[in-house]
Amino acid sequence: MDSLSFKHMESLEEIKSCFIIMKQLRSHLIDAETFGLQILHQRESSYHLLAAYKNEDIVGLAGYRYLENLLYGRFLYVDDLIVSSDARNLGLGEKIISFLREEAQSMSCAHLVLDTGMGNALAQRFYFRNDFLPKGIHFSQEI
Incomplete structure (x- = not known):
């Protein structure tokens, strides 16, 4: 496999160049411009968007924040994690998680935390393996 860079x-x-990949995870997203502006807004709350590249192509994304609470102390929370549908089963997700783990350690985080859908068995299996x-x-409750 070609090398992965972040x-x-x-x-x-x-x-905006990440929109096509993120839309695979967040299908409600409308267009690249709106997506880009939303990410810039979220950056005000410490959101980071990490792209994984194989050669010149974006093949995965991770959106994350550094948070702190009474349960975990300081931790890295993964809001968004996606590997492009045409690049799955190549070990890329594991490499993204490994990168995030190193990021968390470098920022003195005690945990790496994420949520996944109750019905998303494939993602759950991936997280158990990792x-x-x-x-x-x-x-969640809609207001």
């Missing part, structure tokens, strides 16, 4: 997406143009353990059930 880049934090900073500019609006860089962020040493994540379920710690609770995430509840």
Whole structure:
């Protein structure tokens, strides 16, 4: 497999170039411009968008934040994690998780935390294989 490289997406143009991949995870997204502006807004709350490149192509994304609470202390929370549908089963997800783990350690985080859908069995299996353990059930209420 070709080598994988990582880049934090900073500019609006860089962020917009991630839209096609992110839409595979977040199908409700409308267009690249709106997506880019939303990510820039989320950056005000410490959101980072990491792109995984294989050669010149973006093949995966991770959106994450550094948070702190009474349960975990300081931790890295993964909001978004996606490997392009045409690049799955190549070990790329594991490499993205490994990169995030190193990021978390470098920022003195005690945990790497994420949520996944109750019905997303493939993602759950992936997280178990990568040493994540379920710690609770995430509840949500529309307001």
